[in-house]
Amino acid sequence: MQIHTLNKAAIINELQFGVGINHAVQDGRRADFALILSMFSEDVRDNTPVEHIDRVEITEESLRQRFELPDPQELRSDQSAYAISAKQAELFHSSGLPSAKLSHYLKPEVLTYLPEDTHGFPEDVYHSLSAHQHRKLGETEPKKLMPVDLYNHLIQAQRSYQIHAQI
Structure with a gap:
């Protein structure tokens, strides 16, 4: 139960412990110090404040307009x-x-x-x-594929040929 509570604490740096880490160092309590350090986040992005920077898309056309360059x-x-x-x-x-x-x-x-x-x-x-x-x-348009009902068309053409041949 205590382990789940510690996992949910989301301890990021030593400021969240107050003087606990300082007392562990001064009193020589290595086990407490190791436990406190193991609970810190290993992700450097948690410790470092990060600002979101908007990236401006720079294209060749925008640079040409900015520096008033002619067309290439x-x-x-x-x-x-x-x-x-x-x-x-x-x-x-x-x-x-x-x-x-x-x-x-x-x-x-x-x-x-x-x-x-x-x-x-x-x-x-x-x-x-x-x-x-x-x-x-x-040719500008791609060739069309064979129709799905090609077999039916072939049979119908054969039957109509046979009918015309018998008449």
């Missing part, structure tokens, strides 16, 4: 990339390298110009694919 340089080309590149080439021919560099820093052009409509493959690889593989790459 695109990796692949699209239709708008050709107009940007043509404008920078025009600025290079009319005003020189500093003007083209400034234009690039304000609106960077893409790193690579890849062929379009090749589903991410290099052009020579894409043209080496068969017509069936081209068709599979072009």
